[in-house]
Amino acid sequence: MFEFRKLLIFLAVAILLFYMIKLLYFTNKKWPLKSYTFLILIGGLALLTVATFADFIGSIFDYEFISNIRKAGFTLGGIIYIIGVILWSNFTKTMMNKLEKSAMTDHMTGILNRNGIEKIYDSVAREKNPFFVIVCDLDGTKMVNDTYGHIEGDYYIDESTKIIANVVGLRGHVSRIGGDEFVILLSYTTIDALNDMIKNIKKKVSDIYSNKNLGISVGYSIFPRDGKYLTDLIKVADKNMYEDKKSLIDVK
Incomplete structure (x- = not known):
């Protein structure tokens, strides 16, 4: 049975995946750590995209291998994406500390400004x-x-x-x-x-x-x-x- 709700979920995750890939392209040369974190996030999102697509298709065609793809995609994709979020949070914290320190430091001498x-x-x-x-x-x-x-x-x-x-x-x-x-x-x-x-x-x-x-x-x-x-x-x-x-x- 066709479920429009599952199609919308698949499209939302696919759009987010496309956005992350686009963001990775623009940051790849500037922030290697950020790019590494993005790759993990993108890997998790890619699996989640496959899982949501399998979930949508599974609502139309009742095949066991589709169900297995859905389960594996949600499980692995969720785990990898959570790891990516943790790494991204740590990276963001590090960058904020660096920016705060830079805002308080005299760049010529290295002491406080x-x-x-x-x-x-x-x-x-x-x-x-x-x-x-x-x-x-x-x-x-x-x-x-x-x-x-x-x-x-x-x-x-x-x-x-x-x-x-x-x-x-x-x-x-x-x-x-x-x-x-x-x-x-x-x-x-x-x-x-x-x-x-x-x-x-x-x-x-x-x-x-x-x-x-x-x-x-x-x-x-x-x-x-x-x-x-x-x-x-x-x-x-x-x-x-x-x-x-x-x-x-x-x-x-």
């Missing part, structure tokens, strides 16, 4: 414990770019980034929020320990080139004493950083 440091700040500030917000600005970057070229300028920024990140270590989070400007969130410590860390950074950055006009200016603020919002804390730290920069210019 502005979005990244803002997210870390929101998490740290919720604990309501005091901590330092430190602003660092490289001195002489434009001179390096104009004199030696942008490749050397990028090297100057990259080496300075490594120095700052190594000195801060696990005590805080380092970000690059502009061309040669950095923001650090540092766990609260004594002012003497903070000044020693800043001196260490200044010394190592100034050693990158033997030029007295190159170095780094630093200023800081304290949460929550100087503000409860990152923008306010950066403004205070920025003001102190420019005082530091001015004092270095006066010395030179």
